[in-house]
Amino acid sequence: MTKHRRRGTTAVLLTALTAATVALAGCGSDSGGGNAASSGPIQIWEGFTGTEAKTFSHLVSEYEAQHPGQKVSSLYVNNDDTLQKVLTAVRGGSPPDIAYLYGSWAPNVAEIPQVVDLTQVVKQPGVDWNDFWTGERAVATVNGKVIGIPALVDNLAVVYNKTLFAKAHLAVPGPNWTWQQFVADAQKLTDPAIKQYGTAYVTPGTEDTVWHWEALLWEAGGQLLSADNKTAAFDSAAGLTSLETLRTMAVTDKSMYLDPTDSAYGNLFNSGKIGMLVTGPWDLSSFPNVHYGVQIMPSYPGSSGGHQTISGPDNWVIFNNGSAHVSAAEQFLLWLTAPAQVKYFSLQTGDLPTRQSVAQQASVSTQMNAALPGVSTFVANLGNVEQARPQIPQYPKISQILGTMIVSVLLGQSQPQAALASAAQQVNQALAG
Amino acid sequence: MRRAVASDHFAGWAFVTPGVVIILLFGAVPIVWSAVMSFQRNNLLSPSTPFVGLANYKQMVHDPIVAQAIQHTLIYTALFVPGTMVVGLFLAVAMNRKIRFISFYRTAAYATMAISTISEAIVFIWLFDPSYGVVNYFFSLVGIPQQQFLNSPSEALYVIVAMTIWGWTGFSVVIYLAALQGIPQTLLEAASIDGAGPWRTFRRITLPLLSPASLFLAVWLTINALQLFDEVYLSTQGGPLNATTVLVYYLYNQAFQQFNFGYASAIAYFLFLVIIVVTVIQFRVGKRFTYYRS
Numbered sequence: 001m002t003k004h005r006r007r008g009t010t011a012v013l014l015t016a017l018t019a020a021t022v023a024l025a026g027c028g029s030d031s032g033g034g035n036a037a038s039s040g041p042i043q044i045w046e047g048f049t050g051t052e053a054k055t056f057s058h059l060v061s062e063y064e065a066q067h068p069g070q071k072v073s074s075l076y077v078n079n080d081d082t083l084q085k086v087l088t089a090v091r092g093g094s095p096p097d098i099a100y101l102y103g104s105w106a107p108n109v110a111e112i113p114q115v116v117d118l119t120q121v122v123k124q125p126g127v128d129w130n131d132f133w134t135g136e137r138a139v140a141t142v143n144g145k146v147i148g149i150p151a152l153v154d155n156l157a158v159v160y161n162k163t164l165f166a167k168a169h170l171a172v173p174g175p176n177w178t179w180q181q182f183v184a185d186a187q188k189l190t191d192p193a194i195k196q197y198g199t200a201y202v203t204p205g206t207e208d209t210v211w212h213w214e215a216l217l218w219e220a221g222g223q224l225l226s227a228d229n230k231t232a233a234f235d236s237a238a239g240l241t242s243l244e245t246l247r248t249m250a251v252t253d254k255s256m257y258l259d260p261t262d263s264a265y266g267n268l269f270n271s272g273k274i275g276m277l278v279t280g281p282w283d284l285s286s287f288p289n290v291h292y293g294v295q296i297m298p299s300y301p302g303s304s305g306g307h308q309t310i311s312g313p314d315n316w317v318i319f320n321n322g323s324a325h326v327s328a329a330e331q332f333l334l335w336l337t338a339p340a341q342v343k344y345f346s347l348q349t350g351d352l353p354t355r356q357s358v359a360q361q362a363s364v365s366t367q368m369n370a371a372l373p374g375v376s377t378f379v380a381n382l383g384n385v386e387q388a389r390p391q392i393p394q395y396p397k398i399s400q401i402l403g404t405m406i407v408s409v410l411l412g413q414s415q416p417q418a419a420l421a422s423a424a425q426q427v428n429q430a431l432a433g
Numbered sequence: 434m435r436r437a438v439a440s441d442h443f444a445g446w447a448f449v450t451p452g453v454v455i456i457l458l459f460g461a462v463p464i465v466w467s468a469v470m471s472f473q474r475n476n477l478l479s480p481s482t483p484f485v486g487l488a489n490y491k492q493m494v495h496d497p498i499v500a501q502a503i504q505h506t507l508i509y510t511a512l513f514v515p516g517t518m519v520v521g522l523f524l525a526v527a528m529n530r531k532i533r534f535i536s537f538y539r540t541a542a543y544a545t546m547a548i549s550t551i552s553e554a555i556v557f558i559w560l561f562d563p564s565y566g567v568v569n570y571f572f573s574l575v576g577i578p579q580q581q582f583l584n585s586p587s588e589a590l591y592v593i594v595a596m597t598i599w600g601w602t603g604f605s606v607v608i609y610l611a612a613l614q615g616i617p618q619t620l621l622e623a624a625s626i627d628g629a630g631p632w633r634t635f636r637r638i639t640l641p642l643l644s645p646a647s648l649f650l651a652v653w654l655t656i657n658a659l660q661l662f663d664e665v666y667l668s669t670q671g672g673p674l675n676a677t678t679v680l681v682y683y684l685y686n687q688a689f690q691q692f693n694f695g696y697a698s699a700i701a702y703f704l705f706l707v708i709i710v711v712t713v714i715q716f717r718v719g720k721r722f723t724y725y726r727s
Contacts, residue, residue: 084689087477108692111478195564203584204670260583260669261558268565396691407673411584 041071042097042328045086047079055348063335072332079314083109086319090114095319097329100151103139103313104207107393110142116318118146121330131339131355135311138388148315149333150354155309156215157381158182158298159283159374160276161269162291164189164196168275173295175307179216179245182276182298183253189275190255198255199276200265201246203410205403208262211310211389212278213406215297216242218387219305224398225390230431234402235424241300243409243416250410258410280312281352281378294374296381311385313354352379397430471698478692489699499700501675502683505590509679510658512591516598518650521605522643526635528606529613539610546603554667557596558583583669586676593664593677600664601657605650612646613639641724648719652712659708680704 048056060072089095122129136150168188186198202208222238249256259265268274270287299307318329346353350372353359359379369376405423408414475482493499561582583589624634662681671678688697
């Protein structure tokens with residue numbers, strides 16, 4: 001989910017060539033791993049740009065300096081396209097040694113036979129696997145098998161416009177606030193005369209629509225699926241509460257700006273047209289024109305859920321190109337994701353620390369917040385990531401059903417109860433099929 | 434003599450071979466391979482790709498979103514193709530005269546083709562924004578109720594039609610302008626000497642002589658319309674509630690978001706068949722109305 005804002009036009013071209021891509025992928029040898037090439041630099045595919053790219057290449061050269069004889073060659077690939085390219089390369093028998101892959105792809109990535117099982121690797125002394133956040137470890141693990149090492153992490157919190165709150169004579173959100181307060185504030189911040197909205201929601205019906213709601217569902221004490229991932233569990237009192245919250249703002253109060261394009265809301269917030277935004281740390285740098293504050297997500301009083309949030313961690317995944325390459329790749333990744341490097345990367349880029357021990361150093365949070373105001377709340381909020389989306393290959397299909405459910409409620413086309421029931425039935429079908 | 438012929442042949446083949454190889458590799462191989470995949474359950478991830486016979490094609494019949502996607506694709510094509518041709522013809526006729534700054538106007542009309550789809554989509558997203566867009570602002574000035582546009586399942590597709598007509602107008606202007614300049618002045622003069630007014634001349638002389646260009650545009654624009662993707666991907670991602678999900682977008686969704694490459698290949702083959710059938714019909718019907726000067 002991280003940084004999904006970047007859309008590659010290349011994806012468009014690729015799609016036009018669906019058949020071509022697909023076919024070429026197929027005509028290579030299927031032998032995959034165990035290629036003869038056992039020496040040479042390890043190949044890493046990453047999608048870093050700007051400061052992230054600079055910081056990453058600095059780390060790579062530092063690694064090479066510290067480890068004579070080791071060479072790391074990195075190739076930029078737009079994050080949105082990496083899986084497609086990896087699939088093509090796997091079929092052609094020449095996957096990269098390491099690729100940066102979205103966490104939401106993990107269950108599907110786990111089906112690729114060339115993906116290296118890291119379960120034993122992360123148990124090695126010194127790795128301290130439990131130092132990674134719960135949400136990260138959950139997304140890196142599929143059916144008990146570790147398929148990746150956390151590369152980047154984020155979460156959702158509320159970014160609010162302090163000026164608009166002051167104008168409306170509202171107290172700014174405190175850490176113990178509730179969804180009732182959020183809804184009431186949103187209503188008071190709405191002024192149709194000057195086209196000002198209390199909040200916004202992205203409604204393309206994609207995973208971006210869905211994960212925002214999943215955080216509400218968890219906070220209301222609900223679950224998406226049953227514990228064994230066999231049936232839908234969101235058609236519940238918690239499901240209803242969470243959808244009603246959104247419906248009140250979108251339909252009854254009309255305090256919610258609906259953004260079907262997934263791109264307009266940021267500019268509007270930066271123009272002072274939106275009071276509060278549920279979003280992630282990646283958006284902060286695009287709000288230079290407003291005086292904003294950040295607060296953790298509100299809670300539902302009386303619910304066992306408390307203050308939660310959802311995280312979209314991404315993974316470094318290793319592909320099997322022979323044992324020499326695999327062990328070189330493992331060595332590099334363990335170094336890259338060790339506390340010292342995680343700290344350096346976060347301080348340089350403002351990306352949240354992927355390790356708890358780094359986030360808990362007061363100096364890290366303070367320094368990061370000085371560079372990017374508000375980011376320290378997101379760092380602290382990582383502790384509120386208690387669960388992850390179901391790690392099953394059917395998730396993309398489920399996400400699509402949920403997207404339709406949420407959008408139909410937000411557009412006033414269906415009532416929450418009916419939408420939940422119909423979506424649950426479809427999800428059960430998808431899980432059974 | 435024989436040797437010369439043989440070496441000519443050899444040279445000829447040598448020249449075309451690289452091209453042929455590339456076309457076969459990037460054209461024929463994928464065509465065959467996706468045909469094979471359309472009979473498999475294949476997610477490209479797992480090495481197991483069992484043959485499932487016609488299951489993917491059968492699934493299409495029972496998939497409500499395929500039915501919606503076909504409907505949206507047809508509505509879109511039925512509006513986009515004539516729309517682009519009429520707007521293009523109007524502008525081409527308006528620009529087919531000697532007035533000041535004509536080359537500026539012509540360049541401006543073609544500029545819509547030069548602008549990248551992504552900028553075009555962003556501009557239209559803001560023009561049609563329900564709260565902040567210029568279109569709703571003009572509507573408010575003349576008392577038309579405010580519209581939801583891309584937020585509304587019943588309106589979003591028409592916004593995409595407007596967006597793409599704007600984008601393709603430059604293309605049809607250029608084709609029509611070229612065709613208009615190929616019409617002999619003598620015919621137009623003869624018509625006016627015979628007493629035909631401007632409308633009648635246009636109707637009886639200009640329009641029939643433009644028919645080859647019209648047929649070309651109809652075929653070309655239809656093929657493009659049936660393959661609509663970019664604008665949908667950039668503005669609505671098929672939403673709201675699948676209202677703008679057209680066949681190619683659904684194919685993309687199935688292949689790259691749901692990892693159903695087999696099913697996506699079946700949809701691609703279905704679309705391929707539709708395009709062939711439509712194009713053949715267009716040529717057959719078009720022949721009757723097309724006038725080629727010899």
